[in-house]
Amino acid sequence: MPQYKLIYFKTTGVSEFVRYLFSYADQDFEDVRHDITTWSKFKPETPYGVLPILEIDGKTYHQSLAIGRYLAKEFNLTGSNTLEDLEIDSMVDTINDYRILFSQYLWETNEDTRAKQKEQLVQEKIPFYLTRFENRVKANGGYFFGAKLTWADLFFVSLKPYVDFTIGFDTLKNHVALAEHAKKINAIPNIKKWLDTRPTECCIQEFLDAKHKD
Incomplete structure (x- = not known):
């Protein structure tokens, strides 16, 4: 079974659907969330300076829709042809x-x-x-x-x-x-379980405040 690590921010945004996919499939994954401080330190380590990133067995993949398309195929949420x-x-x-x-x-x-x-x-x-x-x-x-x-x-x-x-x-x-x-x-059921237990923090405003100070 692959080991998954999703790396994104302390918010929903464009990666929440990846968390939905994992939850729907009842697939364990490591949910790594950055705030404005940890992101500034981690950013140079990313392939193109943006998130999300999905690590599969330690190998890094990027682009949210590509990640979603891959997982949708893995979890049978695509078409039949x-x-x-x-x-x-x-x-x-x-x-x-x-x-x-x-x-x-x-x-x-x-x-x-x-x-x-x-x-x-x-x-x-x-x-x-x-x-x-x-x-x-x-x-x-x-x-x-x-x-x-x-x-x-x-x-x-x-x-x-x-x-x-x-x-x-x-x-x-x-x-x-x-x-x-x-x-x-x-x-x-699996998505409701995710919604009932997921972290509630949202750091969008933190990033907006930081952006406005630039």
Whole structure:
């Protein structure tokens, strides 16, 4: 059995879905979390100066979606053929496009630019993506693909705390089908166990404060 070590920050963000994958599969993993102090010391040891990193039996791998795709295959959360994988992966990439919009807003330091970005997010981007995501979930029996659980579902649901924190409200409050989808995914026994026991610390604000001092 491989030995897994996930290295990320003391928050959810883009790596929480990897923790969801491990939890769903009931797979043990070492959950290494950096804060602003430990990260500054560890950063030079990373391949490209970014996280997450997944170590498998001591060998280092990077890029969150590549890590997720690998684990999804290991844990049977992909399609049954390459065309199905193409469709699932395209949804994951689209959900990641949605996530990136929030990251750009979160890390923007110019207040005028931030105000414009927030207005665009609230008035245009969030409704644009969530309406389409909701229609897809409705058309696929409550999932993102094929009326079955895939890693696209885990990826989307795991991002909710991050995007809600970033924009400052419940992003699914006007999207009943997506809210039910999130509730269903989070109620999967192994995932619920993770949610009930995972660390609660969040250091996003620490990094924002540090960035604003640069």
